[in-house]
Amino acid sequence: MFRNAAFRSISGPLLGLMLVLSLGFAGCSENAGGPQSPAAGATDSGQVERGWREDRLELGERTYDQGCASCHEDGENGAPRTGVREDWEGRSKMWQAVLFNHAKAGYLEMPSKGGQPELSDEAVEAAAEYMLGRTFPELPRD
Numbered sequence: 429m430f431r432n433a434a435f436r437s438i439s440g441p442l443l444g445l446m447l448v449l450s451l452g453f454a455g456c457s458e459n460a461g462g463p464q465s466p467a468a469g470a471t472d473s474g475q476v477e478r479g480w481r482e483d484r485l486e487l488g489e490r491t492y493d494q495g496c497a498s499c500h501e502d503g504e505n506g507a508p509r510t511g512v513r514e515d516w517e518g519r520s521k522m523w524q525a526v527l528f529n530h531a532k533a534g535y536l537e538m539p540s541k542g543g544q545p546e547l548s549d550e551a552v553e554a555a556a557e558y559m560l561g562r563t564f565p566e567l568p569r570d
Contacts, residue, residue, distance in 0.1 A: 488558030491551040495542045500559060505537040510559045523560065523567075531556045 492500075492510070499507040508515035519526075531552045534540035541547045560567065 484554050485558065485561075487551055488554035488556075488561075491547065491555035492558050495544050495547065496555050496559065499538070499542070507538065511562050513563060516563060524557065527556045527560065528553045 497510070499505060500510045503509045503512075503515065508519070530538070532541060532549055541552050
């Protein structure tokens, strides 16, 4: 396999280790994301670029403030209050899937899309996700 005598004396595992180490050191060069390069997602001006997660959370908060808070802040008509865990007890274990469906289609006293048919399904789902995040901040995010 190797014609050079120096390489013929290196055993398989040792050769593999050398290969791994050499590839690892190649990633340590200045051009490989060291301190000189901007952080991931940052612009040249140092500001972090917004991603889909930030856009969705903003949409959810805006939709919640404009359409959902009127009932869900005070528990009007039996609506579970945002941030009050006890109001959400006994609800489906399928959290988001069921909540999204109820928010879009209506459930008990709540009309579909909170009575605002002009809202997109995405906006309604983002608002429901926002409510869950405020009520159960320890739950993992998708």
